[in-house]
Amino acid sequence: MLTLIDLVGLLPLLIVASTAVLVMLGVAWRRHHGGTAAVTVSGLALALASLPLASAAPSSPPLMIFDGLALLGSALVLVSGLFIAAMSHGYLAGYRGPREEFYLLLLCAVTGALGLVASNHLATLFISLELLSMPLYGMVAYSFRTERSLEAGIKYLILSAAATAFLLFGMALIYARTGHLELTALAAGVAGSPDPWILGGAALLLVGLGFKLSIIPFHQWTPDVYQGGLAPATTVLATVSKLAVFLVLLRLVLVAPVFGSGWLLGLISLLALLSMFGGNLLALFQPDLKRLLGYSSIAHMGYLLVAVIVGGPLALETTGVYLFTYIVATMGAFGVIMHVSGTGSGEDASGLHHYRGLFWHSPWLAALLTLSMLSLAGIPLTAGFFGKFYIIALGVEGSRWWLVGGIVIGSVIGLFYYLRVIITLYLREPGMQQAVADAGRGRVEKLALLIVAVSILLLGIYPVPFIDWVAGLAWAARLL
Amino acid sequence: MILFWLILIPFLGGMLCWHSERWGEQAPRWIALATMLFVLAVSVVLWAGGDFSAYGTGERPWLLEWRVPWIPRFGIEIHLALDGLSLILIALTGFLGALAVLCSWKEIVERVGFFHLNLLFVLGGVVGVFLALDLLLFFLFWEVMLVPMYFLIALWGHSGSPGQTRIRAATRFFIYTQASGLLMLVAILALVFVHYTSSGEITFSYDALLNADVPDNLSFWIMLGFFIAFAVKLPVVPFHGWLPDAHAQAPTAGSVDLAGILLKTAAYGMLRFAIPLFPEQSQAFAPVAMALGVVGIIYGAVLACGQQDIKRLIAYASISHMGFVLIAVYSGSELAIQGAIVLMVAHAFSSAALFILSGQLFERIHTRDMRRMGGLWGRIPVLPGVTLFFLAASLGMPATANFLGEFMVLFGTFRSAPVVVVIASAGLVLGAIYSLLMMQRVHFGREQQPGLLAGPDVREYGMMLALIGLTLAVGLNPQPLLDTTASMVRPVADLFMAGPVRAGGMN
Numbered sequence: 001m002l003t004l005i006d007l008v009g010l011l012p013l014l015i016v017a018s019t020a021v022l023v024m025l026g027v028a029w030r031r032h033h034g035g036t037a038a039v040t041v042s043g044l045a046l047a048l049a050s051l052p053l054a055s056a057a058p059s060s061p062p063l064m065i066f067d068g069l070a071l072l073g074s075a076l077v078l079v080s081g082l083f084i085a086a087m088s089h090g091y092l093a094g095y096r097g098p099r100e101e102f103y104l105l106l107l108c109a110v111t112g113a114l115g116l117v118a119s120n121h122l123a124t125l126f127i128s129l130e131l132l133s134m135p136l137y138g139m140v141a142y143s144f145r146t147e148r149s150l151e152a153g154i155k156y157l158i159l160s161a162a163a164t165a166f167l168l169f170g171m172a173l174i175y176a177r178t179g180h181l182e183l184t185a186l187a188a189g190v191a192g193s194p195d196p197w198i199l200g201g202a203a204l205l206l207v208g209l210g211f212k213l214s215i216i217p218f219h220q221w222t223p224d225v226y227q228g229g230l231a232p233a234t235t236v237l238a239t240v241s242k243l244a245v246f247l248v249l250l251r252l253v254l255v256a257p258v259f260g261s262g263w264l265l266g267l268i269s270l271l272a273l274l275s276m277f278g279g280n281l282l283a284l285f286q287p288d289l290k291r292l293l294g295y296s297s298i299a300h301m302g303y304l305l306v307a308v309i310v311g312g313p314l315a316l317e318t319t320g321v322y323l324f325t326y327i328v329a330t331m332g333a334f335g336v337i338m339h340v341s342g343t344g345s346g347e348d349a350s351g352l353h354h355y356r357g358l359f360w361h362s363p364w365l366a367a368l369l370t371l372s373m374l375s376l377a378g379i380p381l382t383a384g385f386f387g388k389f390y391i392i393a394l395g396v397e398g399s400r401w402w403l404v405g406g407i408v409i410g411s412v413i414g415l416f417y418y419l420r421v422i423i424t425l426y427l428r429e430p431g432m433q434q435a436v437a438d439a440g441r442g443r444v445e446k447l448a449l450l451i452v453a454v455s456i457l458l459l460g461i462y463p464v465p466f467i468d469w470v471a472g473l474a475w476a477a478r479l480l
Numbered sequence: 481m482i483l484f485w486l487i488l489i490p491f492l493g494g495m496l497c498w499h500s501e502r503w504g505e506q507a508p509r510w511i512a513l514a515t516m517l518f519v520l521a522v523s524v525v526l527w528a529g530g531d532f533s534a535y536g537t538g539e540r541p542w543l544l545e546w547r548v549p550w551i552p553r554f555g556i557e558i559h560l561a562l563d564g565l566s567l568i569l570i571a572l573t574g575f576l577g578a579l580a581v582l583c584s585w586k587e588i589v590e591r592v593g594f595f596h597l598n599l600l601f602v603l604g605g606v607v608g609v610f611l612a613l614d615l616l617l618f619f620l621f622w623e624v625m626l627v628p629m630y631f632l633i634a635l636w637g638h639s640g641s642p643g644q645t646r647i648r649a650a651t652r653f654f655i656y657t658q659a660s661g662l663l664m665l666v667a668i669l670a671l672v673f674v675h676y677t678s679s680g681e682i683t684f685s686y687d688a689l690l691n692a693d694v695p696d697n698l699s700f701w702i703m704l705g706f707f708i709a710f711a712v713k714l715p716v717v718p719f720h721g722w723l724p725d726a727h728a729q730a731p732t733a734g735s736v737d738l739a740g741i742l743l744k745t746a747a748y749g750m751l752r753f754a755i756p757l758f759p760e761q762s763q764a765f766a767p768v769a770m771a772l773g774v775v776g777i778i779y780g781a782v783l784a785c786g787q788q789d790i791k792r793l794i795a796y797a798s799i800s801h802m803g804f805v806l807i808a809v810y811s812g813s814e815l816a817i818q819g820a821i822v823l824m825v826a827h828a829f830s831s832a833a834l835f836i837l838s839g840q841l842f843e844r845i846h847t848r849d850m851r852r853m854g855g856l857w858g859r860i861p862v863l864p865g866v867t868l869f870f871l872a873a874s875l876g877m878p879a880t881a882n883f884l885g886e887f888m889v890l891f892g893t894f895r896s897a898p899v900v901v902v903i904a905s906a907g908l909v910l911g912a913i914y915s916l917l918m919m920q921r922v923h924f925g926r927e928q929q930p931g932l933l934a935g936p937d938v939r940e941y942g943m944m945l946a947l948i949g950l951t952l953a954v955g956l957n958p959q960p961l962l963d964t965t966a967s968m969v970r971p972v973a974d975l976f977m978a979g980p981v982r983a984g985g986m987n
Contacts, residue, residue, distance in 0.1 A: 197498050379627060380620040389616075389665070393554075396669040404666055412659040423634050467553050 002061055009059025009066050012047040012074055013114045016081075019043025019105035027100045037089040037373030040103040041444075044110065047261055048078040063182075065120035068473035070350040072320050073117025073247040076327060080239035081110040083331050083448055088232045090445040091338045095122025095143070102142060102232070104311055105135035109236055113244035122171050127249060129167070129212075132241060133160050139233035140225055146347060152228025159211065159221045159468055167208025173201030187256045195257045201256050203267070209252075212245040213301045214273050214294075216278040223282075234290060235334040238297055239327045246304060249321055253308050260311070269309055272403060276410035285416045290350040292417060296376060299414060300326050303391050303407055310398035316474035318390040321467060323386035325375065325459060330371030332452045336365050339445060358425045361434050366425040368453045375456050377418040383459035386467070407448055483560040483611050486522060486570065487621075490577075490604030492645040494597040501593030509705035512596040514579045519607065520574030522565055522647050528576055530962035532564050532964045543567065550617070554672075559614040562965040565751065565821065566610040569744060573610070575950075576740040577603045580733035582943055583836045587595055587732055587843065595636055598628035602737055610744045613686040615668045618753070622709075623661050623741065629734065630654045630713060637729040638848075656722040660712035667705025671757070674698060674756040690756060703758035703765065710754060713746035714802050714911035716769075717776040728848075732839030733790060739798050739831040744824050747761045747805050751817070751972055755809070759975035762810065767976055769810040770893075770900045774801030778903070781910030785917060790848045793918055794831060797874060800907055801827045804889050807900060812976025817969045818962055819888025825954060825961065826873070826881030833870040837863060841922070844933045850918070853926030861935035862922040866944045871915040873951050881954035905969075935958045 007014070021045070023036055064070075085106060092099045112131030119125040137160070141153020175181055177197050178189030190198050191199045207218065214222040226234050253259040259268075279298030286292040304322055307315040340355070341348040349355075359366035371382055378388035388411065395404040459466060493515030500507035530543050542561040550558045562570075580599060588595050605628070610619030630650045637646030668684070675692040676682045683689070694702065712719040727735050755762045762769075780799030787793040801823065808820035839864060841856075842848055857864045873880035876887075886908065894901045936944065954961060 374627065380623045385620075387624075389669075392594065392662075392666060393669050393673070397664060397673050408659070408662045408666060411662060412655055415655055415658055419630065419654060423647055423650075426631070426635055462550075464551055464553070467551065471553060 003056050003059075006059040006061035008057040009054050010061060010064075011050045011054045012078065012126075012407050013111060013118075015043060015047040015050060016078075016107055016114060017111045019047075020104060020111060023100070023104045023107060023430060028106065031098070031100055033092070033099050035088070036100040036103050037085065040085045040107060041082065043107070044078055044082045047114075048075070048082065051075055051078070063121040063124040064115075064118045066118055068476040069247060069251060069316065070118035072470065072473045073244060076243050076324055077113040077117065077240050080235075080243070080327055080331060081106065081113075083335070083452065084232050084235050084239070086444050086448040087235075087338045088333055089136065090442055091181040091230075091232055091341070092106035094462055097145075102139065104334075105139045105142075106232075106236065108135040109240060116244040116473060117247045119248065120183050121151045122175070122186070124184070126167065126171065129245070129248075130164070132244060133164075133212075135234065136236060136241065139236060140229035142230050142233060148347065149230060150228075152225045155221055156225045156229075163208045163211035163218070166204045166211070168209060170201045170204030170206075173197050173204065177201070179307045183251070183255050190256060190258045194261055199261065199264065202256070202264060205252065206249075206264075206268070209245055210250045210271065212314065213242055213249070214298050215301055215305070216274040217271075219275070219278070219298050222298060223286075223291040226286055226297075227290045227350055231290070231334055231338040234294075235331065235338070237295065238330050238334065243323050243327060246319070246323065247302070250308055250316070253311065254316070255451055259308075260402050265309055268305055268413070269403060272305035272309065273406045275299060275305065276406045277413070278302075280410045280413040280417075283368060284413065286417065287352050288350050289333075289337060289352050289355065289421065292352075293330070296414065296417075297330070299410055300376070302410065305387075306391055306395050306400065306403050306407065309403065310394050312398070313395060313474070314390075314394055317467075318394045320470035320474060321390045321463075322387040324459065324466070324470075325383040328383050328452060328455050328459065329372045329375035332368050332375070332449075332456060333443075334347065335449050335452055336369040336372070339449065341367060352421065352424055355421075356424050357428045358430055360426075364453075365449075368449055369425060370422050371453055371456045373418040373422050375460070377415050381457070381460045383456045383458055383463075481546055482522065482526075483544055483562055486519060487560070487604055487611060489518060490607060494604065495594035495599035497600060498593045499695045505592060508593045508596040509581060509585060512600055513578055515600060516574050516577035516581060516603065518574075519603075520571060520578060523574055525566055526562070527571065527964065530564075530567070530964075530969060543848045550614075554616075555685065557614045557685060558617060559685065560611040561613045562611060563968045565629070565748065565968045567966055568821070568825065568961065569610045569741075569748060570607055571797075572744070572825060573603055573606050573741050576736055576828060576832055579740075579832060579836065579947075580736045581738060582939055583839055584731060585939060586731040587839060590600045591635070595632070598631045599737070600735060601628035602632065603741075605645050606737075606741050606745060610748060615672070615684045615686065615689065615753070617684075618749075619661065619665055619668060622664070622745070622749075623681075624657070625745075626654055626661075629738070629742070632734040632737075633726055633730045636731040637734070638731070645725070646729040649711060653722045653726040656712050656719070660709040663705045664709035667702045667709075670698065670702050670705070671704035674702075686753075692757075694758075699758055700761050700764075703754065703761040706749070706754040706757070707765070707769070709781070710746040710749045711772070711819060713749075714743060714806060715746075715776075715799060716772045716802075716806060717779050718772075719798065720780075720799055721751040722775075723799065724792050724795045727798075727835075728789055728791045732835055732842075735835040735839075736832045737795075739794070739835060740828040743798065743802060744828065747802075747820065747824055750806075750809050751968075755972055756975060763812065763976055766810040766812065767897075770807050770897055773803040773806035773810070774900055774903050774907075776800065776806065777907035777909065778803075781907050781914060784877055784914040785910065790841070790918065790922065791835065793850075793914065794838065795835045797911070797914060798831055800911065801831075801874075802904070803907065804904065806884055807893055807897075807904060808889040811889075811896050812973055813892035813896060814969055814973035816889050816892025816963065817973055818891070819885050819890075819892055821885075821963060821965050821969070822881060822954065822958055823885025823889060826951065829947050829951045830870050830873045830880075830882055831952075833944065833951075834867070835871075835875065836947075837867050837870065837944060840936070850921040852928060853922045854925040855923070856933075857923040859927065860929065860933045862941075863936055866921065866948070868919060869948060871919050873955075875912045875915040879952065879955050881951050881958070884955050884958055920922045929969055 112128045115128030137157045143149040180186040180189050211218040279295050282296035283292050307319045375384035376380035378384040497508040497511050544562040547559040550556050605625035606622050612618040634647045634650035678693045715723050777800050782795045784793050784796035805820045808816040873882045876883045888899050
């Protein structure tokens with residue numbers, strides 16, 4: 001039964017969900033782009049502000065769990081949602097067609113992600129995952145009059161449906177053997193010697209989640225959807241969706257001993273190595289920035305899988321730090337893309353040639369993109385360095401030398417294309433294509449970009465408060 | 481605290497340079513010059529006021545020390561410390577930094593503010609490397625130097641052949657050093673975690689890790705991780721692929737910094753970290769390292785003989801000279817290590833001078849290709865004579881600092897590895913060949929074009945006279961330099977002499 005205290009624990013989720021309803025009613029009553037964006041942003045901000053309150057309440061609603069992992073996930077989801085909502089306003093300003101529904105979809109996706117990170121039952125897991133994915137189909141294909149966007153949407157829809165089928169089949173197999181859907185009970189059920197059915201079910205679950213994380217070999221949708229989708233929609237995919245799904249995967253692995261079996265861990269290691277190399281190699285000669293970021297996200301998920309494989313107390317902390325640094329850098333990169341693109345022409349400025357010489361007419365944007373790329377590459381004094389530091393430390397601590405080698409080689413390959421993007425920003429050549437810079441964007445977007453830039457630098461120079469916070473959460477999560 | 485400011489000032493100066501562009505074309509240059517002179521002045525004052533015989537013992541291990549916690553979660557501190565060696569190298573950084581600003585006074589005409597930002601950031605990173613004692617902080621500065629250096633080469637470099645060769649050279653430089661840097665990071669982390677499992681204390685502190693108890697099979701690999709990182713930067717021959725291109729394509733200031741200071745960070749890293757942390761493994765590894773050094777000496781010298789591009793020739797000559805440093809560092813003899821330090825300083829002067837001279841030559845005849853030179857002795861006043869001086873220094877003429885360094889290296893190494901010394905001496909002959917070959921091709925021979933070219937102006941005169949003066953001063957009276965570094969070198973040499981028994985660290 002839900003008690004009042006449980007409702008307090010659910011507060012962020014409730015606030016976001018009711019904001020979605022509010023936005024829907026508002027659109028039905030009267031269309032107003034600025035107003036919708038303002039309601040969305042304030043709803044998300046309110047949810048973020050209610051997090052400390054929610055985490056303080058000793059709530060245990062059915063089907064859900066509010067531990068450190070969930071709190072970490074909620075905070076990251078809300079921060080990215082807030083950024084995307086703030087950036088969408090400027091991005092959609094030039095869009096011809098209904099703009100307000102985009103925020104509705106965004107809020108639904110964020111609700112799904114919030115549920116996902118807190119799910120303690122396969123039913124919530126599944127429903128939340130679908131609630132996260134369904135709006136994304138719409139968001140990716142939002143500008144459906146352009147061929148690419150529509151294509152991306154349909155591609156994502158079909159492949160996602162296939163992945164969902166895998167996921168459901170895996171759940172069914174596990175349920176058939178254990179008779180439980182709740183994670184803790186399920187974990188106890190499979191605690192003995194895992195039989196092939198349970199292993200198979202776990203592997204199928206892995207396939208379903210791996211698809212969302214675009215881990216090789218389930219990555220084929222990534223570049224097309226990244227390129228074709230609207231920049232804000234792609235950002236949701238790259239941040240909210242990936243982090244929520246990853247945290248759920250981590251929760252499964254930490255809770256259920258079946259994932260700890262050597263056979264499955266070997267498989268995950270193989271996938272991790274494949275993703276590190278594959279993602280980086282595929283990105284090498286990519287002339288399109290959004291596709292490049294797509295491939296780079298594959299590689300980053302590969303690095304992150306090391307946390308799943310090694311496990312242990314440090315893994316949670318590593319995941320938190322790495323996910324956040326990755327998300328901040330991704331938000332920076334996509335923020336610049338959103339700022340430079342306008343949907344007036346239909347297509348995003350995703351080709352690298354759009355960014356040639358960006359430094360010479362909008363130095364701050366170029367500086368932010370440079371910072372983001374350096375952070376993704378894991379160069380010191382940017383946030384990404386500490387992410388990489390944690391991952392390598394974890395690999396070394398767990399003596400997984402193959403994976404450490406993979407991270408090192410992958411990072412080196414990755415440098416090549418990150419540097420290529422960076423240097424493009426500074427090149428000035430006669431007859432170059434002028435980027436459309438600063439098409440009258442508002443203050444909110446600039447503020448959002450500034451915050452991202454400052455946090456990349458700050459996390460790189462003095463990450464102590466953040467690290468302490470994550471370490472505290474990880475410690476709390478371990479106790480539960 | 482003054483150590484912290486030594487690092488911070490170049491970074492602040494760099495930011496200021498970028499913003500001062502709006503005050504006028506010359507403003508960034510003056511600010512950058514003032515910043516570097518400040519670093520130089522501080523280190524000279526510290527040197528003049530320091531007593532270098534008293535420290536190095538257990539009571540006072542460092543001349544100056546500053547530590548505050550940075551990331552307590554992992555026991556990472558901002559731990560800076562200064563001893564004779566770091567002081568010498570920081571003074572060198574300040575001096576060559578000022579030269580780098582001066583030599584680009586006319587060469588760099590566009591994006592002046594951003595150029596000086598990058599230049600000062602490189603130098604700030606280098607000062608950080610020379611001061612950092614916490615292993616993670618050291619790694620951080622080690623990497624921080626790379627990005628601005630990459631920009632210096634990629635944006636202001638020369639594209640020799642058609643295509644974007646300067647960007648390729650810059651990328652290659654970055655990838656080589658970053659890859660080796662990551663190996664070092666893995667090695668550092670492995671060391672830290674091994675220390676953690678044995679002592680239960682997680683720390684990146686140099687003092688604590690000196691006494692880490694590392695299992696034998698692992699410690700060799702960890703040592704190798706450090707060695708490769710430093711070997712790439714030095715460069716040691718199989719890892720030298722980035723150097724000739726980076727030097728050839730970089731702007732003059734970039735080459736000066738690369739050859740003069742950045743290469744020295746590697747030798748410094750070996751002396752400060754690789755050997756004291758792993759004395760036994762280093763000792764076991766010494767024959768391999770010395771063999772690599774000999775290969776570097778011969779290989780660099782032979783390839784230098786065949787170059788057509790002046791800057792590539794000087795770059796290959798650097799590989800050859802750094803071979804001597806490598807031999808000396810792993811010989812374990814106090815005399816040789818002292819010689820290596822003298823040679824590092826001397827090489828910084830002579831290679832910086834030669835790069836500046838080739839830059840000045842390029843400003844006058846717009847080529848670096850020696851096939852299109854010749855007969856310049858009669859066409860340019862003064863500069864050919866200066867070139868002759870520095871080539872003589874580079875080939876190890878007595879009275880120059882280079883001679884002294886090489887002599888001490890060979891003399892000191894002879895007792896432990898006579899064969900190595902015999903082969904390395906052949907490098908001196910080759911050195912004479914490529915130096916004279918360069919002189920002959922550039923300044924003597926048939927004139928390609930008639931007509932007198934401009935002589936050096938006050939700025940160019942000043943730079944050259946300062947360099948000549950310092951080369952002679954160190955060559956004729958090296959004792960102050962040797963006194964300054966003696967108490968740093970002696971414990972390192974002792975570590976080798978101590979044999980398989982683990983020495984109690986350096987302090």
